[in-house]
Amino acid sequence: MFSLRKDDLIKLGLKSAENVHYQLSPEELTSQAVARGEGVLNDTGALVINTGKFTGRSPKDKFTVKDELTEKTVHWNDFNVAFEEKYFFQLREKMVAYLSDKELWVRDCFACADPEYRLRLRVINENPWSNLFCYNMFIRPDEKDLETFVPHWHIIQAPGFKADPAVDGTRAENFAVISFTHKTILIGGTGYTGEMKKGIFTMLNYVLPVRADVLSMHCSANMGDNGDTAVFFGLSGTGKTTLSADPNRKLIGDDEHGWTKETVFNFEGGCYAKCIDLSEEKEPEIFNAIKPGALVENVTFIDGTNKIDFSSKKITENTRVSYPLDFISNALEPSIGKTPKNIFFLTCDAYGVLPPVSKLTAGQAMYQFISGYTAKVAGTEAGVTEPKSTFSACFGAPFLPLHPGQYAEMLGKKMRESNVNVWMINTGWSGGPYGVGSRMKLSYTRAMITAALDGKLDNVDYETDPVFGMQMPTSCPGVPSEILNPRNTWEDKAAYDAKAKNLAEQFNKNFEKYSAGVNEEILAAAPKA
Numbered sequence: 160m161f162s163l164r165k166d167d168l169i170k171l172g173l174k175s176a177e178n179v180h181y182q183l184s185p186e187e188l189t190s191q192a193v194a195r196g197e198g199v200l201n202d203t204g205a206l207v208i209n210t211g212k213f214t215g216r217s218p219k220d221k222f223t224v225k226d227e228l229t230e231k232t233v234h235w236n237d238f239n240v241a242f243e244e245k246y247f248f249q250l251r252e253k254m255v256a257y258l259s260d261k262e263l264w265v266r267d268c269f270a271c272a273d274p275e276y277r278l279r280l281r282v283i284n285e286n287p288w289s290n291l292f293c294y295n296m297f298i299r300p301d302e303k304d305l306e307t308f309v310p311h312w313h314i315i316q317a318p319g320f321k322a323d324p325a326v327d328g329t330r331a332e333n334f335a336v337i338s339f340t341h342k343t344i345l346i347g348g349t350g351y352t353g354e355m356k357k358g359i360f361t362m363l364n365y366v367l368p369v370r371a372d373v374l375s376m377h378c379s380a381n382m383g384d385n386g387d388t389a390v391f392f393g394l395s396g397t398g399k400t401t402l403s404a405d406p407n408r409k410l411i412g413d414d415e416h417g418w419t420k421e422t423v424f425n426f427e428g429g430c431y432a433k434c435i436d437l438s439e440e441k442e443p444e445i446f447n448a449i450k451p452g453a454l455v456e457n458v459t460f461i462d463g464t465n466k467i468d469f470s471s472k473k474i475t476e477n478t479r480v481s482y483p484l485d486f487i488s489n490a491l492e493p494s495i496g497k498t499p500k501n502i503f504f505l506t507c508d509a510y511g512v513l514p515p516v517s518k519l520t521a522g523q524a525m526y527q528f529i530s531g532y533t534a535k536v537a538g539t540e541a542g543v544t545e546p547k548s549t550f551s552a553c554f555g556a557p558f559l560p561l562h563p564g565q566y567a568e569m570l571g572k573k574m575r576e577s578n579v580n581v582w583m584i585n586t587g588w589s590g591g592p593y594g595v596g597s598r599m600k601l602s603y604t605r606a607m608i609t610a611a612l613d614g615k616l617d618n619v620d621y622e623t624d625p626v627f628g629m630q631m632p633t634s635c636p637g638v639p640s641e642i643l644n645p646r647n648t649w650e651d652k653a654a655y656d657a658k659a660k661n662l663a664e665q666f667n668k669n670f671e672k673y674s675a676g677v678n679e680e681i682l683a684a685a686p687k688a
């Protein structure tokens with residue numbers, strides 16, 4: 160085992176850091192967390208911890224250093240909030256001073272499965288379980304890689320360090336600050352582990368399209384036996400992780416991918432799955448990944464046992480488990496697929512208006528990609544407790560430093576070159592809106608996706624959605640035909656028509672800011688309100 164060169168930490172300012180744990184195994188990290196009273200094992204041997212005050216990301220507290228490099232290239236908006244470099248230096252100095260006399264956990268790892276685009280990361284954590292998260296989620300180097308490991312990027316993460324908004328340039332005590340110039344992400348005041356993975360994702364969403372002509376995507380991906388790749392775009396809670404874990408296909412990854420000239424590759428080395436209402440029957444792959452090495456966040460136990468109560472929202476609805484990709488039995492290694500044959504846009508439509516499966520034209524695909532519609536499901540972000548419709552460009556606006564048009568243009572070009580099928584899947588409500596209808600059965604959604612992938616929807620009849628324009632199959636193997644047209648599932652047809660009109664208006668209103676920059680074909684795909 161290689162030890163960390165002390166020089167490297169001194170360079171960061173961690174002069175007196177004596178007690179540094181470098182590259183510990185999941186077993187060591189798990190037992191340290193238990194010994195420190197920071198976690199317990201559940202009945203299947205996974206480490207169960209509590210992330211503290213924050214059980215979701217805090218997008219309002221994410222900042223990007225505005226400097227020569229980023230000033231004209233970053234698309235400054237609600238998600239890309241400018242931060243002065245002097246505050247970055249100040250915070251880094253304070254964090255380093257805070258960490259200097261503490262026990263530290265350091266991990267070297269990679270982002271990007273494709274060796275050509277691989278970036279070397281060094282993560283410095285304040286506790287063992289945050290470091291286990293990084294072991295699970297980033298790509299694990301082997302001993303040979305470590306011999307010559309020089310990091311490109313650093314993450315310094317200290318949940319116990321609190322900023323002083325009065326003097327540190329932050330909004331609150333918690334923050335995630337990214338500097339592209341200094342290749343550093345500072346995270347403090349929050350123990351939510353997802354900030355680390357989405358910090359690196361944000362970085363890649365800048366670096367890959369700009370420097371390498373690779374389209375970075377907020378999507379999951381898997382591959383069939385004959386090598387056909389499918390990608391699943393979608394905002395949080397729409398089903399990327401759930402639907403990509405398909406026993407009949409090889410998993411490439413559940414959340415972040417890059418599309419090169421020839422390949423689709425995973426940025427990560429693990430999955431971060433929701434646990435709410437998890438059951439062995441409905442999601443066996445994920446359920447069985449909860450075993451030694453997995454890190455389970457913010458769940459509670461059934462009284463008097465150490466069995467996880469998956470139905471409990473006592474701490475949060477956003478309960479999560481992270482685990483390395485190979486905890487899924489059919490994970491592809493290395494996680495690199497080919498140019499996609501099928502693209503799915505997942506949406507969780509709380510209005511119950513959009514069809515459960517439909518086929519999009521190229522213009523509709525671009526329109527939907529730029530719109531990025533879903534109804535946000537409670538819990539992943541602080542302060543969201545009820546479903547609420549959201550438009551998030553490219554299905555990932557909070558993580559995109561560039562103007563959405565840049566990603567959309569790249570996707571449009573790739574779609575034209577590859578002749579890919581594009582489908583829209585509504586994993587949300589049917590039979591009425593949230594409160595009246597119910598969520599689409601997972602087994603039906605899986606059947607629709609399987610049918611699309613297997614070519615079983617190539618020769619069926621379609622009808623056109625009169626408002627949204629997409630093509631809805633009138634039959635689909637394994638799915639009752641009457642649910643394929645959402646209007647049929649509503650008892651009150653007038654209520655359906657009113658909701659459809661309302662949603663169409665929301666789409667049109669949201670699109671106003673993009674309409675000047677897109678072509679006729681895309682404009683023609685707007686819903687008819």
Ligand code: ATP
Pocket residue numbers: 393394395396397398399400401402413414431432433434435442539586587598599600601602604
């Ligand atoms: P994130 O970006 O936050 O990781 P995600 O897109 O990966 O989100 P999932 O973790 O797959 O989302 O969450 C989908 C949730 O919805 C799961 O808890 C799943 O069990 C549930 N669900 C219920 N019905 C369906 C359905 N028809 N299709 C997909 N998921 C469903």
Ligand code: MN
Pocket residue numbers: 399400401413414431432433
């Ligand atoms: Mn996911």
